[in-house]
Amino acid sequence: MSSAMITPAGGAREALEHEEKKSLEAREFGFWIYLMTDAVLFALLFATYAVLAGNFADGPTSKELFDLGHVAGETALLLLSSLTFGFATLAMGEDRAGRVIQWLALTLVLGVCFLAMEMVEFYGMIEKGAGPDVSGFLSAFFALVGTHGLHVAFGAIGICVMIGQVMVKGLTLPVRSRLIRLGLFWHFLDIVWIGIFSVVYLPGVM
Amino acid sequence: MTEQTERDLTSYLTGFALALVLTAIPFGLVWAELLSGPAIYVVIGIAAVLQVLVHLVFFLHLNLKSTPVENLFFLGFAAVLIVIMVGGSLWIMIDLHHRMM
Numbered sequence: 576m577s578s579a580m581i582t583p584a585g586g587a588r589e590a591l592e593h594e595e596k597k598s599l600e601a602r603e604f605g606f607w608i609y610l611m612t613d614a615v616l617f618a619l620l621f622a623t624y625a626v627l628a629g630n631f632a633d634g635p636t637s638k639e640l641f642d643l644g645h646v647a648g649e650t651a652l653l654l655l656s657s658l659t660f661g662f663a664t665l666a667m668g669e670d671r672a673g674r675v676i677q678w679l680a681l682t683l684v685l686g687v688c689f690l691a692m693e694m695v696e697f698y699g700m701i702e703k704g705a706g707p708d709v710s711g712f713l714s715a716f717f718a719l720v721g722t723h724g725l726h727v728a729f730g731a732i733g734i735c736v737m738i739g740q741v742m743v744k745g746l747t748l749p750v751r752s753r754l755i756r757l758g759l760f761w762h763f764l765d766i767v768w769i770g771i772f773s774v775v776y777l778p779g780v781m
Numbered sequence: 782m783t784e785q786t787e788r789d790l791t792s793y794l795t796g797f798a799l800a801l802v803l804t805a806i807p808f809g810l811v812w813a814e815l816l817s818g819p820a821i822y823v824v825i826g827i828a829a830v831l832q833v834l835v836h837l838v839f840f841l842h843l844n845l846k847s848t849p850v851e852n853l854f855f856l857g858f859a860a861v862l863i864v865i866m867v868g869g870s871l872w873i874m875i876d877l878h879h880r881m882m
Contacts (some may be wrong), residue, residue, distance in 0.1 A: 607852050611859035618863040619870075641812045647808055654800055655842055661793035666784050762840040766833055772804075773829035777811050781821065 592748075599752040600707040605703050606756045610763050613726075621774055628779070630711035637712065637779035640698075640705055646776045649692050650768065653727075656685035657765040664758050672746050676738055677752070682761070683734045686727055693724050716775065723771060726764050733757045789842075796839025803832040 596613055628637070663678035697717070700706070706719035740750050807825045810816050816824065837843045843853070 604849070606850060613856045614859050615862050618867050621861070622867040622870045625871060642815055643808070643812060650808075652806055654797070654804065657800075657836075658793060658797045661789075662841060663794075665786055665789055665793070668789065669783070761838060761840065765840070766836045769804075769829050769832050769836070773807065773825050777807055777825050778822065781811060781814075781815075 576647070576687075581655050585693075595748055601750065602752060603756060603759075606759060610759060613763070614767075617719075617722070617770070620722060621770060624715040624719045624775060627711040627715040628775075632710035634709040634713065635703065635705045637716075638781075639774075640700055641776050641779045642702070642779050645692065645696060646732040646772055647690055650772055652692070653765050653768050656682045656689070657762055659685060659759045660758050664754070667746060667751060667754055670740055670746060675741050675746070679734050679738050679741070683731055683738070686734065686761075690724060690731065691726055692703045693720070693727075696722075699744075719769060720775065723764065723767055726767070730757070730761050730764060733760065792839050792842070796835055799835045799839070803828045819863055824879065 576668060630639075659678050659682045663675050666674035666678055694723065700713075705713055707714050737750075737754055740753065744750050807828045810821060810824060843850070845853070845857070
């Protein structure tokens with residue numbers, strides 16, 4: 576935005592743009608470090624779950640609680656949303672703000688559907704008397720899957736904010752950088768979900 | 782459509798197709814109860830690791846040429862931390878479990 580408003584001599588403007596690019600690159604690197612620390616956090620929740628997965632404490636077991644079809648639906652929604660976010664990134668590369676907003680909106684719908692399915696699952700489990708306070712298995716389950724759900728919820732808020740920014744500010748350099756970072760976050764959450772269905776749900780129903 | 786966008790589009794679609802296959806294999810096997818015992822866990826594990834790599838390469842566009850070396854360094858560092866902490870925790874807890882039996 577700043578480069579459009581002030582018009583100093585060519586050299587100075589170029590220097591400003593160069594500075595802005597460099598600072599945005601630094602932010603992308605910082606965000607990458609955050610993602611790696613988040614990966615460590617999730618890895619430890621996975622370890623906690625793996626240790627406690629068999630501790631049913633005479634409560635409901637994973638085989639009674641998990642529904643493979645439901646999980647397949649959640650997986651499909653999240654994987655599709657990763658693809659639609661990719662399409663939004665592609666539209667950004669082509670400078671088509673309208674398309675970016677459309678793809679982001681579709682990603683948001685898919686993300687919200689995922690959250691709705693997860694809420695239905697959690698609510699159904701608590702109704703059946705399988706809340707997080709029942710056994711070590713359920714505490715670890717709600718901690719791990721709930722943390723992922725919370726991340727998806729924050730990602731959905733982020734998508735809302737970015738739709739607003741693309742509408743109001745257009746595809747400026749800072750907006751592009753924020754979109755790229757949000758994309759990294761969204762794809763990262765899909766990677767965590769791979770771990771969740773491979774460690775929690777698939778072994779849980781066998 | 783520029784050449785760059787076309788390449789990226791192919792990358793996303795390839796990644797999506799591969800991810801779909803790598804998800805369908807473990808889900809299908811568990812659904813149909815085709816395998817049992819340790820074999821099914823091995824298949825689920827391999828499919829998961831491959832799918833994480835597919836996501837990193839095709840969605841996060843990690844590669845050895847254009848990705849800054851610092852990013853790869855931190856990815857490797859996080860991987861080492863995870864192996865030590867998760868592997869160590871599981872080792873201790875499983876060992877403890879055996880001794881308590």
